[in-house]
Amino acid sequence: MTNSHANPLPSPTEDRRSGTPASLTRDQAIDEADHPLTPAQAFDALYAFCAPALVRQAYLLTGRHERARESVEQAFQLAWQRWPEVARDRDPAGWVRATAYDCALSPWHRFRRRGRTPDLPSDPADRALQRALMLLPPSYRRTLVLYDGVGLDLPETAAETEASTPAAANRLMHAREALAARLPELSEPAELHRRLVRLASTERLGAGEPEGVRTTGERRTRFWTRSAIAFTATIIGATTLTLRTAPTHYLPPVSPGHAVQGVPVQGMLGPLAPQAPKPRAELRKEAAGGPERLAPELE
Template structure:
């Protein structure tokens, strides 16, 4: 990362930080103590990334599990999202909501249709929740279509307003509102006691925060893995480019420099007699030829044959 990016990330992250001003209550703490870790002052891009990962990764794993019902896929989705965030850190550091940027990337990877083709993610896991109501809500949530499920979790589970939910799901505001209404109706059909939107919202918030803290890799390991993945992709791209250039050079060196018309294939011609040579000589003809060759070339014998 460049130093310019580091300064930008530090300025964005430390906009609300600083020392306590005279006259403030010391017991209330400084502004940096009351802000999320991802908004505290940092000096390097790595520190800003580590703060963002430490602050938002555990919650994102729980949210991805609610969307997929698969713990392994939830961890993989969040880690891939942070890999992408570290590779595009200048863009993420300047975003008005870095946690939302990573959340959108994790949701996209977790709910991708091709995930269903992987045998390891074909069947959902058994929910680890102890509360039977939370288990029923999770099962009903997983039966919703993916767009409805995502809209319901963002709006009622995380508390995003409708325009922000529509923007994150890449839909219009009326479309997001319709998805939200249909999702609530589908949940109410299976769980009538959650027909009240307020009760459903409270249950979803509790479900998002339920469960034990997920076991995550250290931030440094995530950054190292992201850099290794980027290095492997770069090396693969260079190898493919070199192979294409070599094949192109070989083709240019061996290709003909002028047009050579192809020989047309032969066709059978009808009405022409087959090629015939002289017949084999028989003994009588052989004797006659020898006699003619032995006699002189002049005389009446050549004109009037001798009758025996």
């Protein structure tokens, strides 16, 4: 299966061998080689080149303006945090696109209170297409947007969706059949591509400034780093306190007391009988307070 779209959905196109945007001329490439960009400048250039198209693609995936912008900004914040890895990647635009798609289709969005209602376009035909797209499973929707919207070929689509080529082809065919069942006029791939481009282009979606994205990403990184340090310090402090206060040997528990039945009552001592002082007086008269004792004598 080949993709022969002549006008793909606005998307960053890059030279796969060098990672240089195809829009750069030879003189610009030579100038960049002589004067290398700083990491911030390279990031800003990548953001300006990719972000507008990625926001429109994320809108096709989510049907929500705010979530599309948030997904793209979050993807670029992750790219800035891992910029050495992204800068050395063969396809930096593809790295950011895959991350933005993951953020847009994250299952955690279902727990959000805001943005549950899709932002429907004003045109009835576009509204019907968006509703049909939202009824597709996320994996089918992603495959359809990449192949029929962005214009990637089938192996690239399979690689970006982390699926085998036959699995990606199966998802694409099922997605097309589901759309054609609801909208028969989209049975032709060329018409489907044209309608996807129109749906993404009619919505006025913009991305934030690259400097703001970098600043937000750095602030978020500092926050999570400090939180991790504070959490680690708390764990260490609690462990130290436990080691200092915990007993060093086993102390058997004291069994609770309970009443014993059947024991006779202890007798009480009463006053002496009248004849008792006489024997005691006789004993006190003896020499050592008792009867005579045998003592050894030297012969």
